[in-house]
Amino acid sequence: MVFGGSLSLLDKEGCPPSFENRCSCGMGFSRYDLFRTKKYTVNCTNTGFTSAAMLQDLPNKTEVLIFTGNTIPILPFNVFSNFRLFSDLETIDMSNNHLRFIQGRTFHKVSTVKTLILDHNYLEITDERERPRVFSNFENLERLHLTNAFSESINSSDYLLSLEDIFYESELIYLKILHLEQNEIWTIGDNPKIFCQLPALEQLHLGQNRLIDFDFRIDCLPSLQYIDLEMNIVPRLSGDAMTRLDAVMNDRTGLQIKMSENPFSCDCRSKEFIHWLNTTMVKVVDWQTYTCADGYPESNIGKQLGKVQDLQCPQYHNGKWTKNNGRSDLDSGVYQDEHDDRPHYHGYSSGTIGILSFFLVFTSSLLLAVAYFHRQVIKSTVLPYWNFLTRKIGYTGLSNDETPQEVNV
Incomplete structure (x- = not known):
């Protein structure tokens, strides 16, 4: 096994031989910190791997691991060597790998990781055996990306219940940013406390789902500053949602919510919502530019919410x-x-x-x-049954004393 030490044991891309010259290993600017500093990066993008076995040889000094565009349905136990420390590892990107299962003992020695990206996979997390402590070893995780991460064969309400259990078991007490875009989420109301398991959460991204309202609790999230609900199917916020949002403003200095590109309806039902937009202390980002997708009178359609009067x-x-x-x-x-x-x-x-x-x-x-046109056929088919039924009815309709007596021959 190679531990990333001797240059003579590295392939021409600077990686251990088990990487088969498909990846690159070395210092480079990282997009994950906006190209501010160079990081030791192992990059296996679109490399066609069908196994993650080579990650057992991941160099100890790796700071950024990009392992994307492969076909790895199941990550094995201890995907990284359990015998070495990865004290510099900050970012793991395993997006777009056709992942279905991440087992509870997959990740070890990842306590320094701050960013985990699992976007564009097919994760199934409703199986009790697979889900309890998936992220439990990410003790300092700050950013979790789960955009389009879950299998569409499972109802979002089911996997959100499982996700709440995962959050609880994993104790992600430092998580600041959570991405859940493009996951066909219709409602979070079945478990409104799901995000309460993330006490340090600052940003919650729920864009490009199928939400029709803001239906979850945030009073338990004292650090929350930003909620993204853009490109859902919200016609207007309910009275409960507006009350819930206003209530948290008593305990914090600011909260922003983004709801652009929703199909807002501008009729009598939206009076309270538009009044709220004009008066709330919550910052609804650029709400004056939001347009009416539907409304009455029809002249409201296409108007900006900030200009609707009738x-x-x-x-x-x-x-x-x-x-x-x-x-x-x-x-x-x-x-x-x-x-x-x-x-x-x-x-x-x-x-x-x-x-x-x-x-x-x-x-x-x-x-x-x-x-x-088929009367003869029907007659020949039905008549025998009719005669049989009428005879049967005749006999069963008799009382006991009317039962025919046995005839002695």
């Missing part, structure tokens, strides 16, 4: 839609009051009833036509 909703009354302070859905026939998020159904529209009636008549006519 907020109405239509109401179905006397056979037509009229402007009102209530809310309705023209397509479904669902009406809602401005302050009531529960749907009130007023039945199907006349157009819908007409279409359903037409299909019912058409289907009935078709069945009758088929029966007429």
